[in-house]
Amino acid sequence: MKARSDTPVVLHVAAEFEQLAVVRAVTETLAILADYPFDDVADIKLAVDEVCSELIAAASTGEELVCAFAVTEADIRITLRSLTGAARVPDHESFGWHVLETLMSSVSVSRDLIDTGEQSTTIELVKRRNNG
Template sequence: MTVPGAAPTFPTGRADVELRLPADGAFVSVLRTTAAGLAARLDFTIDDIEDLRMAVGEATALVLPEADPESDLRCAFHLGDRALTVEVSVTTSTAPEPNYESFAWQVLTTIATSAEEVTTADSFTVRLTIVSGTDL
């Protein structure tokens, strides 16, 4: 499901970097650190790197409560020209109803250049893109 009024442009195809971790909050720091390292490689500003770290944390906060027991937290990173798209997803047996009023969603959409939630029959994904050097 896409946010009403938003027109995100996310990359398609194979991710440049993919991680699979246990769906447990203890591993969020691994995703945040990976995102920061990739953003530094793309010459993001320090402020944009910190925004990305925060956005990845909020995306994870949205998907983890929906994860099936013993499932994995999957994260795909698509590197672009001064842009980084991140897809954080979990396997879920129930299709969650997006809560666009949640604190995590409000923070995420304030920080990210674009963001959306995607629900399928067996997964829940939050996609976000941050473009370095733009006013958000």
């Protein structure tokens, strides 16, 4: 299977904790298919789990969690998004945020206010290949 593609894999699930197993499985499968070392696969999966847990906890009832995975020769980019009401996630002072910054090559957050007054929170995780 060609793991590196210009077309991202996009997963839409209910923003519910019961869906974390599905997101974890897809994350792990794509990282393994992209030939990441097992330690990196575990780091990527842990980071995705942390972000998804925060987004789900802050999500409005009935919302969805959107996960987009783009694998290239240089890195894997994972974009996670949900409507989070007025909650500001993640907390940049938290232990979880520190863990994200340690596990991933880069972490970025963007927030957009939508017409309903809710906030859409998008978090992008990037894990670059360690070629050294």
